[in-house]
Amino acid sequence: MPTRGDSPIRERAPSGPPALPVPRVLPEDPALPAPRVLSGDDPDSIAIAAERLRAGGLVVFPTETVYGLGANALDARAVARVFAAKERPAFDPLIVHLADASEVGMYAEAEDADDPRVASLAARFWPGPLTLVLRKRAVIPGIVTAGLPTVGLRVPDHPVARALIRAAGVPLAAPSANRFGHLSPTRAAHVVAGLGSRVDVVLDGGPCRVGVESTVILLAAGRAVLLRPGGLTVEAIEAEIGRLEALVDGAPGTPELAPGRAGSHYAPRVPLQLADPRHPESAPIFAVRPGERVGLLAASDSGRAAAEAVGGPFAAVEVLDADGDPVGTAARLFDALHALQAADLSRIVAQPVREVGVGRAVMDRLRRAALDAPPAPPSTRHP
Numbered sequence: 042m043p044t045r046g047d048s049p050i051r052e053r054a055p056s057g058p059p060a061l062p063v064p065r066v067l068p069e070d071p072a073l074p075a076p077r078v079l080s081g082d083d084p085d086s087i088a089i090a091a092e093r094l095r096a097g098g099l100v101v102f103p104t105e106t107v108y109g110l111g112a113n114a115l116d117a118r119a120v121a122r123v124f125a126a127k128e129r130p131a132f133d134p135l136i137v138h139l140a141d142a143s144e145v146g147m148y149a150e151a152e153d154a155d156d157p158r159v160a161s162l163a164a165r166f167w168p169g170p171l172t173l174v175l176r177k178r179a180v181i182p183g184i185v186t187a188g189l190p191t192v193g194l195r196v197p198d199h200p201v202a203r204a205l206i207r208a209a210g211v212p213l214a215a216p217s218a219n220r221f222g223h224l225s226p227t228r229a230a231h232v233v234a235g236l237g238s239r240v241d242v243v244l245d246g247g248p249c250r251v252g253v254e255s256t257v258i259l260l261a262a263g264r265a266v267l268l269r270p271g272g273l274t275v276e277a278i279e280a281e282i283g284r285l286e287a288l289v290d291g292a293p294g295t296p297e298l299a300p301g302r303a304g305s306h307y308a309p310r311v312p313l314q315l316a317d318p319r320h321p322e323s324a325p326i327f328a329v330r331p332g333e334r335v336g337l338l339a340a341s342d343s344g345r346a347a348a349e350a351v352g353g354p355f356a357a358v359e360v361l362d363a364d365g366d367p368v369g370t371a372a373r374l375f376d377a378l379h380a381l382q383a384a385d386l387s388r389i390v391a392q393p394v395r396e397v398g399v400g401r402a403v404m405d406r407l408r409r410a411a412l413d414a415p416p417a418p419p420s421t422r423h424p
């Protein structure tokens with residue numbers, strides 16, 4: 042039976058290891074009961090979760106990027122529950138997660154599945170943070186792809202995800218396990234706080250290693266288009282298959298190819314401004330007015346010092362990267378935003394990071410998070 046109530050949020054599986062403490066994250070809706078949280082390491086948990094999926098239920102599982110809210114991708118009713126639990130608009134398609142690259146031909150049209158670029162990317166980067174959008178076969182219900190003729194396919198690089206897909210025996214349609222427009226979850230506790238008992242089971246696999254969502258590229262009909270920068274760098278993909286076409290937000294054709302790029306995304310519930318403290322015209326953004334509680338998302342220790350030199354004092358500070366490591370920056374991004382969101386702030390000021398490698402994905406998420414906030418001065422690019 043599902044565990045109800047507020048504590049403990051993590052249940053001990055019948056014969057599994059003891060439950061670990063979960064970092065405190067504020068519930069987004071305190072009235073929502075907790076879901077059943079099971080240890081992802083325990084084979085019994087996998088069996089229980091797989092059974093729920095086969096019965097049309099919703100199971101949250103860890104991947105290397107972020108936690109996914111999974112349903113049987115071949116069951117349109119189950120997929121409809123994913124959209125309802127997330128409050129996701131029906132125009133935004135879901136990624137289908139496979140246990141193994143050999144399954145691509147079951148769900149994608151042969152012409153795309155047999156594209157040699159698919160084989161070379163799959164061999165090089167799967168399992169991993171890469172989603173390939175290919176023309177779909179009829180077995181994938183239209184609700185999964187929001188009526189598009191293409192489907193996003195990915196083999197996640199997480200032992201719990203792959204064990205679950207194998208045990209369920211079906212591909213899993215899974216968006217990030219957050220409410221639509223909210224921050225993506227990189228810990229089970231984020232999922233519990235955001236979705237509560239809207240899901241049947243949460244498999245806890247610890248913090249996500251990559252921390253930003255997969256890179257999404259369209260390889261349908263001979264094209265190669267970057268739809269979303271993510272955990273796998275564009276540089277690595279281009280080294281394998283050559284140049285990717287870039288999409289421009291707002292340009293003709295973009296909404297049809299990448300419906301998920303509409304509007305503000307990944308937004309914390311507190312207004313977020315993107316500004317570089319090293320630019321003199323940004324100084325007013327770092328100034329804290331009386332009665333204001335401002336949070337700082339610093340790119341690095343030196344960025345923090347620069348922000349504190351022109352503004353502050355800040356009520357809460359998160360430093361993305363203390364060691365000059367862009368991969369670590371990405372891994373910490375959502376964790377840091379969740380922490381700032383829970384700190385009762387009036388606004389968050391975030392510094393830009395260098396836009397190379399996974400830094401592109403970090404800046405993409407920060408720009409989208411900043412969309413609803415008052416405009417920052419023009420110079421928000423990293424020097």
Ligand code: TXA
Binds near residue numbers: 136
């Ligand atoms: O790392 C990830 O990709 C995570 C984990 C759970 O796998 N999933 C994830 O899903 O981020 P979601 O739904 O939050 O984002 C999927 C993105 C959306 O922007 C969606 O529009 C795009 O992929 N997408 C999916 N299928 C597509 C398709 N057929 N054509 C164009 N874009 C597609």
Ligand code: MG
Binds near residue numbers: 225
């Ligand atoms: Mg998402």
